[in-house]
Amino acid sequence: MKIAVCIKQVPDTTDVKIDPKTNTLIREGVTSICNPFDEYAIEEALLLREKHGGEVHVITMGPPQAIEVLKNALAVGADRVYLVSDKAFAGSDTLATAYALSKTIQKIGEVDLVICGKQAIDGDTAQVGPGVATRLGIPQLTYVSKIREINLEKKKIIVERLLEHGREVVESSLPALLTVVKDINEPRLPSLLGIKKAAKAQIPTLTAKDIGADENRIGLKGSPTWVVKVFSPEARGGSGEMLKGELTEIVPLLVNKLMDTKFIK
Amino acid sequence: MALDFDLTEEQQMLRKMVRNFAEKEIAPVAQELDEKEEFSYGLTKRMGDLGLFGPFVPEEYGGSNVGYISYIIAVEEIARIDGSQAATLAAGNSLGISPIYYYGNEEQKKKWLPDLCAGIALSSFGLTEPNAGSDAGASRTNAVLDGDHWVINGSKIFITNSTTDISRVCVVQAVTGKREDGRNELSCILVPNGTPGFTTKTMHGKMVWRASNTGELYFQDCRVPKENLLGRRGDGFHQMLATLDGGRLSIAAMGLGGAQGAFELALKYSNEREQFGRPIGSFQVNAFKLADMATEIELARLLLYKACWLCENNRPFSKESAMAKMFCSEMYHRVANQAVQLHGGYGLMKEYAVERHYRNQKLLDIGEGTSEVQRIVIARHIGVPGRAL
Ligand SMILES: Cc1cc2nc3c(=O)[nH]c(=O)nc-3n(C[C@H](O)[C@H](O)[C@H](O)COP(=O)(O)OP(=O)(O)OC[C@H]3O[C@@H](n4cnc5c(N)ncnc54)[C@H](O)[C@@H]3O)c2cc1C
Ligand SMILES: Cc1cc2nc3c(=O)[nH]c(=O)nc-3n(C[C@H](O)[C@H](O)[C@H](O)COP(=O)(O)OP(=O)(O)OC[C@H]3O[C@@H](n4cnc5c(N)ncnc54)[C@H](O)[C@@H]3O)c2cc1C
Numbered sequence: 001m002k003i004a005v006c007i008k009q010v011p012d013t014t015d016v017k018i019d020p021k022t023n024t025l026i027r028e029g030v031t032s033i034c035n036p037f038d039e040y041a042i043e044e045a046l047l048l049r050e051k052h053g054g055e056v057h058v059i060t061m062g063p064p065q066a067i068e069v070l071k072n073a074l075a076v077g078a079d080r081v082y083l084v085s086d087k088a089f090a091g092s093d094t095l096a097t098a099y100a101l102s103k104t105i106q107k108i109g110e111v112d113l114v115i116c117g118k119q120a121i122d123g124d125t126a127q128v129g130p131g132v133a134t135r136l137g138i139p140q141l142t143y144v145s146k147i148r149e150i151n152l153e154k155k156k157i158i159v160e161r162l163l164e165h166g167r168e169v170v171e172s173s174l175p176a177l178l179t180v181v182k183d184i185n186e187p188r189l190p191s192l193l194g195i196k197k198a199a200k201a202q203i204p205t206l207t208a209k210d211i212g213a214d215e216n217r218i219g220l221k222g223s224p225t226w227v228v229k230v231f232s233p234e235a236r237g238g239s240g241e242m243l244k245g246e247l248t249e250i251v252p253l254l255v256n257k258l259m260d261t262k263f264i265k
Numbered sequence: 266m267a268l269d270f271d272l273t274e275e276q277q278m279l280r281k282m283v284r285n286f287a288e289k290e291i292a293p294v295a296q297e298l299d300e301k302e303e304f305s306y307g308l309t310k311r312m313g314d315l316g317l318f319g320p321f322v323p324e325e326y327g328g329s330n331v332g333y334i335s336y337i338i339a340v341e342e343i344a345r346i347d348g349s350q351a352a353t354l355a356a357g358n359s360l361g362i363s364p365i366y367y368y369g370n371e372e373q374k375k376k377w378l379p380d381l382c383a384g385i386a387l388s389s390f391g392l393t394e395p396n397a398g399s400d401a402g403a404s405r406t407n408a409v410l411d412g413d414h415w416v417i418n419g420s421k422i423f424i425t426n427s428t429t430d431i432s433r434v435c436v437v438q439a440v441t442g443k444r445e446d447g448r449n450e451l452s453c454i455l456v457p458n459g460t461p462g463f464t465t466k467t468m469h470g471k472m473v474w475r476a477s478n479t480g481e482l483y484f485q486d487c488r489v490p491k492e493n494l495l496g497r498r499g500d501g502f503h504q505m506l507a508t509l510d511g512g513r514l515s516i517a518a519m520g521l522g523g524a525q526g527a528f529e530l531a532l533k534y535s536n537e538r539e540q541f542g543r544p545i546g547s548f549q550v551n552a553f554k555l556a557d558m559a560t561e562i563e564l565a566r567l568l569l570y571k572a573c574w575l576c577e578n579n580r581p582f583s584k585e586s587a588m589a590k591m592f593c594s595e596m597y598h599r600v601a602n603q604a605v606q607l608h609g610g611y612g613l614m615k616e617y618a619v620e621r622h623y624r625n626q627k628l629l630d631i632g633e634g635t636s637e638v639q640r641i642v643i644a645r646h647i648g649v650p651g652r653a654l
Contacts, residue, residue, distance in 0.1 A: 071274070189282050191316040191329075192279060192315060192329035192331055195275055195278045196329065196331060199274045199275035
């Protein structure tokens with residue numbers, strides 16, 4: 001089976017710093033990593049390939065340094081990787097990004113499955129996956145925690161979705177797009193041999209022209225979203241309080257306090 | 266543009282991978298393995314899966330052939346988390362795989378290397394004897410040729426990776442005769458574990474590297490085929506010295522990585538622990554300790570990487586590897602000591618990883634040539650009168 005995986009390079013959250021004056025992300029000196037959810041997406045694709053055969057194609061859209069996440073994808077075993085990069089993409093919002101990714105996938109050709117992460121840890125919108133599915137005209141299965149069954153002949157897939165109040169089992173036709181959560185697998189580490197191969201690899205760059213993108217649908221032109229302001233919300237006031245005593249005493253006390261503050265009714 | 270401190274992309278990816286592995290798979294179990302003196306077959310296999318055994322061995326024998334600097338980075342990253350696992354890896358490579366790869370014939374390499382590189386078998390290097398430690402040339406274990414077999418008698422002590430369930434072969438240094446100058450002729454012979462007359466005993470009660478395997482070996486009329494000779498007869502002493510030159514780099518890497526780990530723990534703790542209403546790291550005396558640690562680690566890294574660079578470029582590196590081994594070990598000693606000091610009483614408790622650093626550090630001053638022996642090696646290289654003995 002042919003699987004496309006979309007991955008995004010994001011700043012390493014543990015050392016993200018916000019410029020106190022401009023309220024924007026300080027990018028200098030911040031290390032970048034592969035969006036953690038996307039590592040699960042790659043792993044699931046590799047597991048599927050091990051089971052059903054086929055190819056894993058990994059795509060990222062971003063600046064030239066995003067090549068790093070593609071090298072990691074190669075090191076763990078992706079068959080082909082693509083960097084979608086062009087000045088024309090600058091300023092793309094989720095709509096334009098989803099469009100560009102869908103064009104890239106069409107360029108790769110008939111895929112059976114597209115896998116994305118649940119969301120990116122920087123943008124956090126969780127819009128890109130569904131956006132890609134919409135533009136490809138294929139079903140979207142979000143928050144997938146398990147693939148129960150894939151039948152390539154009958155072109156169907158059964159997955160479990162992780163919802164707030166439980167799991168939902170859904171059957172869909174193929175091709176489809178999945179966005180995956182961390183329960184789905186445990187991403188592997190690359191081996192030294194994999195790293196060696198990846199470090200040497202030349203990675204092809206696809207421009208807006210290469211993927212046949214309409215210039216009015218990418219970059220700032222294709223992005224109706226306007227970022228007015230980015231800021232960290234102010235910390236809520238109030239202070240902590242330690243409840244001491246026997247459980248039988250403090251539990252009702254806690255319940256009363258929560259009712260008083262209207263956290264529960 | 267001759268000086269270049271950048272690691273290659275491959276080396277950076279490798280460091281990231283090994284760091285991930287050590288943090289996710291070794292750190293959670295290191296303390297318990299140490300406490301129970303338990304050798305981990307699982308982690309050894311994992312290190313094999315990741316390609317960490319045989320980094321200087323070509324792919325045709327199952328190695329990954331990524332070079333010495335990459336190897337040293339891997340040991341460094343593992344030692345940052347745990348000395349015992351770093352010992353299994355470093356000894357497995359530098360003492361176990363290296364003599365077979367560098368001195369073995371094609372048949373020996375094909376026979377042993379693939380499983381050793383896969384982490385499903387271990388080989389060991391039997392040099393030290395009860396009466397021959399620093400004076401390694403004083404080995405008494407002897408091998409006599411009897412028809413098509415070597416007959417070996419004697420014993421070895423403190424041999425890493427020699428008595429696990431997957432220890433498959435030991436490279437034994439033995440006296441095989443007298444040289445013309447009257448000194449002992451030494452040769453290395455491959456002795457498979459399980460050969461009749463070859464018995465082993467695991468050594469327990471170590472203060473250091475408790476989850477690494479150390480054994481005593483006994484040879485009593487142990488017969489192995491003549492072809493088990495490694496390289497040429499009489500080359501044993503030279504092979505041993507060359508093996509130790511490489512081994513020293515990996516011991517130095519353990520010192521560097523261990524110091525890095527202990528320093529990071531100390532820095533974190535100094536930021537978190539408050540006394541007198543402020544983080545203890547904000548007292549100048551403690552901030553200066555941390556500054557000294559960071560500086561020493563940087564110095565050690567420069568020295569070690571330079572030694573590795575010489576090795577990788579086929580230049581003489583014996584002096585530099587002795588310097589790196591000595592400095593990295595003694596530096597780790599100082600850093601671990603101050604790291605525990607900064608932890609106060611908590612640093613003496615086993616639940617704090619810094620306690621393990623404090624113990625493990627001591628091995629490095631002693632194993633693979635004591636600090637004194639390194640100074641002898643260095644002194645000879647810099648042209649002091651006599652042999653510095
Ligand atoms: C330099 C820069 C400028 C920007 N300018 C604007 C702007 O002007 N207006 C605006 O609205 N936004 C802007 N953005 C934000 C950008 O549009 C979003 O980061 C991007 O669309 C992805 O959205 P998200 O992070 O919410 O991803 P999500 O939708 O949360 O990601 C879900 C999944 O989609 C996939 N995915 C997401 N992004 C990519 C990608 N690039 N390549 C491959 N797969 C991907 C991954 O599988 C990911 O797990 C900018 C970002 C950058 C870095
Ligand atoms: C955990 C562990 C693992 C080991 N693994 C291996 C292994 O895999 N293979 C192997 O062959 N060996 C191994 N060894 C042995 C190790 O290499 C020896 O312990 C080391 O070489 C020192 O020898 P020794 O213990 O006999 O000390 P000694 O040589 O008796 O030294 C005692 C003291 O005297 C000093 N000294 C000796 N000679 C001189 C001199 N000329 N000038 C100044 N000072 C001197 C030493 O520096 C030291 O301080 C291991 C040891 C340990 C503890």
